[in-house]
Amino acid sequence: MIDCKHVWDRISDFLDDTLSSETRKLVQKHLEHCEVCSAILDSTRNILILTADERVFELPVGYSERLHARLEEEIRPYRN
């Protein structure tokens, strides 16, 4: 058996599925009966999901045009 503190230290690896199978089983077993640790796991995972949803956003209008215009200023002298 492992205690709560050991589970907390492994939450990130648990979420990334990078624990050894033996450790993962121990963590899973602990989570099955520990309401506190399973809530920590859920809330941490929720934060990652919220962050993932933040990936969808609007670029500023004209961003790409301005970027390529600036790059072109640099590139143009070397075209000839």
Place this chain on the structure above:
Amino acid sequence: MLPLLSAENSRLAPCATGDHLPMSQSPDRNAEAHVIAAILAGKTHLFHDLIRPYERTVFSMVMALLRNPQDAEDVVQEALLKALRNLHAYRAEARFSTWLVSIALNEARSWLRRQRAIESLDSSDETVHIAPELLSDWREVPSEALERLEVRKLLRDAVTELPMIYREVFLLREFQELTISESAQALSISTASVKVRLHRARIMLQRRLAPQLRPLAPKRRRFPW
């Protein structure tokens, strides 16, 4: 020929290769290598095509660090100009996208340093144990929570207030979807350090956000996993 500037911080240290595509739109690496060779041979106009698939993701990374679209745009322009001038220093051990992100990161760091708006970059105390927030009733469904602007603001504020070394790793992994090894390449640190920083970043956010988000949760519901 392009002016040859010093490689500065843009050269990536050889490191383990990534194990999956960091971005869904990543072009074929062989085709990309041919375009890079052509640019270095004088067809500099092809640089437009080379960076086009990444201009969104580079902006999103810089924007997440700077939180100001005008500043982010300026920094991205400078970063991509630097990439053009230093393209000869690119080594194919790393994905081109990872290399670009590392340049953008360095440029954003420089900008933030100039603005004196960041915490000390060398406050890398990786030995302190960080305990998560103990609670048992924040298990809201994120898609429901995301409807609330205050949740998004809380999240952005919390990420912005992370110490820089943790914020960078967190954004590379969770926002840019880089692998652990790609994040290590982009930051020129070990994969072990990436894992440690990522864990701390996640727990810091959990500590900060869980108590704030709990009252906003519309209802309790367990995840299916």
